[in-house]
Amino acid sequence: MSATAVDDTITAPALRVVPGTLRGAGRMVERSILVYRRTWLIIVSGFFEPLFYLLSIRIGFGALVGDVQTPNGPVDYAVFVAPALMASSAMNGAVYDSTMNIFFKLKHARLYETVLSTPLGPSAVAIGEITWALMRGVLYSVAFLGCMAALGMVISWWALLALPACVLIGLAFASAGMAVTTYMRGWNDFEFIPAATLPMFVLSATFYPVSSYGGLSWVVQLSPLYHGVALVRAACLGEGSWGLLGHVTVLAVMTVIGLRVASRRIGTLLLT
Amino acid sequence: MPVIAARSVHKSFGEFEAVRGVDFEVARGEFFGFLGPNGAGKSSLMRMIGCVSPVTSGELRIFDLDPNVDGAAIRSRMGVVPQTDNLDQELTLLENLVMYGRYFDIPRRECRDRARELLEFVQLADRADSRVEPLSGGMKRRLTIARSLMNRPELLLLDEPTTGLDPQARHVLWERLYRLKEQGVTLALTTHYMDEAEQLCDRLVVMDRGRIVAEGTPRGLIVEHSTREVLELRLLSTTPDDIAERLAPIGERVEVLPDRVLVYAHDGEAALASVHQLGIEPLASLVRRSSLEDVFLRLTGRSLVE
Ligand SMILES: Nc1ncnc2c1ncn2[C@@H]1O[C@H](COP(=O)(O)OP(=O)(O)OP(=O)(O)O)[C@@H](O)[C@H]1O
Ligand SMILES: [Mg+2]
Numbered sequence A: 001m002s003a004t005a006v007d008d009t010i011t012a013p014a015l016r017v018v019p020g021t022l023r024g025a026g027r028m029v030e031r032s033i034l035v036y037r038r039t040w041l042i043i044v045s046g047f048f049e050p051l052f053y054l055l056s057i058r059i060g061f062g063a064l065v066g067d068v069q070t071p072n073g074p075v076d077y078a079v080f081v082a083p084a085l086m087a088s089s090a091m092n093g094a095v096y097d098s099t100m101n102i103f104f105k106l107k108h109a110r111l112y113e114t115v116l117s118t119p120l121g122p123s124a125v126a127i128g129e130i131t132w133a134l135m136r137g138v139l140y141s142v143a144f145l146g147c148m149a150a151l152g153m154v155i156s157w158w159a160l161l162a163l164p165a166c167v168l169i170g171l172a173f174a175s176a177g178m179a180v181t182t183y184m185r186g187w188n189d190f191e192f193i194p195a196a197t198l199p200m201f202v203l204s205a206t207f208y209p210v211s212s213y214g215g216l217s218w219v220v221q222l223s224p225l226y227h228g229v230a231l232v233r234a235a236c237l238g239e240g241s242w243g244l245l246g247h248v249t250v251l252a253v254m255t256v257i258g259l260r261v262a263s264r265r266i267g268t269l270l271l272t
Numbered sequence B: 001m002p003v004i005a006a007r008s009v010h011k012s013f014g015e016f017e018a019v020r021g022v023d024f025e026v027a028r029g030e031f032f033g034f035l036g037p038n039g040a041g042k043s044s045l046m047r048m049i050g051c052v053s054p055v056t057s058g059e060l061r062i063f064d065l066d067p068n069v070d071g072a073a074i075r076s077r078m079g080v081v082p083q084t085d086n087l088d089q090e091l092t093l094l095e096n097l098v099m100y101g102r103y104f105d106i107p108r109r110e111c112r113d114r115a116r117e118l119l120e121f122v123q124l125a126d127r128a129d130s131r132v133e134p135l136s137g138g139m140k141r142r143l144t145i146a147r148s149l150m151n152r153p154e155l156l157l158l159d160e161p162t163t164g165l166d167p168q169a170r171h172v173l174w175e176r177l178y179r180l181k182e183q184g185v186t187l188a189l190t191t192h193y194m195d196e197a198e199q200l201c202d203r204l205v206v207m208d209r210g211r212i213v214a215e216g217t218p219r220g221l222i223v224e225h226s227t228r229e230v231l232e233l234r235l236l237s238t239t240p241d242d243i244a245e246r247l248a249p250i251g252e253r254v255e256v257l258p259d260r261v262l263v264y265a266h267d268g269e270a271a272l273a274s275v276h277q278l279g280i281e282p283l284a285s286l287v288r289r290s291s292l293e294d295v296f297l298r299l300t301g302r303s304l305v306e
Helices: A014-035 A040-045 A048-063 A077-108 A113-115 A123-150 A157-183 A187-202 A210-222 A223-237 A244-270 B042-049 B068-076 B093-103 B107-119 B138-147 B165-182 B194-200 B219-227 B243-247 B268-277 B290-299
Strands: A066-068 A073-075 B003-011 B016-026 B029-035 B056-063 B078-081 B155-159 B186-193 B203-208 B210-215 B227-234 B255-258 B261-265 B284-289
Touching: A014 A040, A014 A123, A014 B093, A048 A077, A048 A123, A048 B016, A066 A077, A066 A123, A073 A077, A077 A113, A077 A123, A077 A157, A077 A187, A077 A223, A113 A123, A113 A244, A113 B186, A123 A157, A123 A244, A157 A223, A157 A244, A187 A223, A223 A244, B003 B042, B016 B042, B016 B210, B029 B042, B029 B107, B029 B194, B029 B268, B042 B056, B042 B155, B042 B186, B056 B068, B093 B107, B093 B138, B107 B138, B138 B155, B155 B165, B165 B186, B165 B194, B186 B194, B194 B290, B203 B219, B203 B290, B210 B219, B210 B290, B219 B290, B227 B268, B243 B255, B243 B261, B255 B284, B261 B268, B261 B290
Parallel strands: B029 B186, B029 B203, B078 B155, B155 B186
Antiparallel strands: A066 A073, B003 B016, B003 B056, B203 B210, B227 B261, B227 B284, B255 B261
């Protein structure tokens, strides 16, 4: 057994890092698929969540509230709120995947320790895990959109653009979530997560247009979820504008910073 | 060109220095051992060689590469058995091996073939589709060893590989390790077991508190630091305080341990006769050849296994 698995030639690392990292990230995704192949029911059960959400606004309080004024005219309240719920659900899924799941693998299963003793590095781990969270997120977003369509809450084909918007939301929150998780000392610290996501859920123009927040609308701007809601809502209502690029930028910056911090921290935590 | 070359390697964790400047070289195809008590710094050193722990200062080269720069390339040619098993609890035995091979970019089909072969090698083939959790400690250890061979390493790092194995499994493993050596694999092993080190290692270093206190072949170390034979005496339940003084003229050296007294002498039987002449009647006595344990005791004043 003296043959090598990987050829002996060593090229300058700078040239190899990117393709190598992506290939490594692919391996992490492969592992997740292997694990979830057995527990696909958990994934399927997640599909029912949007249905409950949407039914509650359709037949619940949505029926009590009238139309909402948007720049393009009035829309049905359910049509107005559904995209915000879709965006929030993308956030919640990503946060869950990147906090609880990652913490478990980091501290208890010691999975990353194993992986880092192979040629894979911390960035491959971070990118791979986030990619997997996104793949699940896309499935849920498709289900969400399907439910919305079935319940008559989709009014234009532009709504398909809500899918990439949700991917971006997932990316931003999974990266940030993973970065935050690397600072957690124990399960107790997870109580802070709802303390961050719940106010965001309420303060992100979810249930009212941003104009109705009046003088407090700048607070809404601070919520990353707001930028996600704005994108998904614009897609679903078919309201394109250059201003959307601002929202994309906010989420993209959050992704880049989150990923950087997460991979650096995984390195410092495990490569001691 | 040595496979591992360490020059004045240090490792600190905050204020604490776990490895305090070690120098050694491991040649290609050599079976090299690190012997030392708990906390000697063996695992810290192994982790640095494994490129999962940065060297604090000094120079470490593996395959003539720098771990800081070419860590991934080095790791791809190396197999690692860490001190504590970190198997993937969410996968089966077979999947553990296959997935590990995949991290090395080995094609899936090849991974499956190697995994089956290695499960056979560590006698776990019948458990291929079981989860890891219900395995016994020794079985997990064997699986970890199988896993370390998935990438057909040129260099194998074994951190106490046989801890938790029953004697039979240990001997089987020794035999397998020997076969790897014959195939040209370089092996680095840490252990508390003297017999393991004596049996397997071509050359070894004795570590204590972060330093190397001796280096050589197992035989050479014994010749250099101990006498040919040792007389072990078990005395009364409480050892008299002046026993060392009284026995001193008999051997070259006397060690008083909590449960026994060791007299180092070229001829153990003759030493025993002298003990009787002195009017000391031990409860039990034993004459044996010197071992690495004695070398260790000599060098550090402490026994290796408490
Ligand atoms: N991550 C760490 N942080 C702080 N101290 C550490 C860390 N790892 C090891 N040490 C300390 O370094 C010293 C050497 O530990 P190491 O694990 O290398 O010893 P060892 O020779 O492998 O011992 P054993 O035979 O018990 O496995 C110990 O005092 C240990 O407490
Ligand atoms: Mg150790």
